[in-house]
Amino acid sequence: MRFNSHVERLLVSTVALVNELTPGQDGGRSVGEPAGDELVEAVARAVRTQGYSGRTTAAEARALLAEVRAARQVIEAVAVDDLPGAAARVNAMLARTRARPQLDHDDEGGFRLHFHGPDDSFSRGWAAGLAAGLAMALGGDGGQRLGMCEAPACDRVYVDQSKNSHRRFCGSRCQSRVKAAEHRRRRSSGHASAATS
Template sequence: MLFDSHVELLLDAAVSLVNELTDGERRGKPYTAPAGEELLSAVPAALPGHRAQSPVPDRLPAESAEYLAEAARTMRLVFEGMDEDRADDAAAAANDLLRRTGARPQLDRVPGEPWQVHFHGTDDSYGVGWSAGCATALALAVGSELAGRLGVCRAPRCDRVYVDASRNSVRHFCSAPCQSRVKAAAYRARRGAAPK
């Protein structure tokens, strides 16, 4: 494990929010992020909801959903900055999100578990709370030797993001399907170029 479990959960949430709530390309096809009514159920689906102490509802209020969609666009700038060796830009985007959310650490405890440092925003709404947590996790990543673990998919016509949790820092794709697409294309290219 590269990051502690709470930071890892928040980085996973940041990846999911960026990949689900920002326009671009996904697996070789144009991707349009959900909006309006679709956004209200897409945001909770993107958040980790398995924690009993903080269950995610099926639909969020429009204000929280829109806040998270806007935060996801800023989070994307962090991933893009790190992927393109523009750490200053990534840090500026993370700092912007930290300021907007008023992110602050707080010790929380789940019954039967030890105290843990969690990150909260200026209020406990889903939009601000999750954005503050994700912003803090991204800032911790950018400010560490693990900053290079934030990336954007290298597959053609895909701009989804990932956190490389591999042991040797070898991940370059957002998903196994994108990795397979690239490998299959390289294989077809080699076969087509082989002398006959």
């Protein structure tokens, strides 16, 4: 399934927010939840796209944290094939954020479907977008495109945008780590076999 551009941007930003803001393991190193200026910078980095700076305040960034944590729980549920649990979590997010669709003018003079919260504040708007993007992915057979990194000591998440839907890692660093470890394992077992012959 290919997502439309708005849904794809929402999911890419959701994954970036989860990976930037939630504690856990990132490629073998522990990461904590950012705070203060680091939190503001992490949020801006995660939502920045071409033509959108993603600037926010510390209060708005903190207000977004609860829905980012909820988004992680949705992706974790999808990763273990708990689609009913993922759907229940998304429904709770939709209710909390009061996400509503709205047609907004685009740069070409047409309209694009966007999702808004009950007001246009940064945190309410992004919280509604997270909920709506996840809902459209799960409700449109795109849930299988969400996953958690399969590399050891990594719990970062991803959205698979490839044509063949075979992604297993959060990024090339973890993919390279796993391939290198497999290569070393094959070489050492090959050396052990040769030594016993």
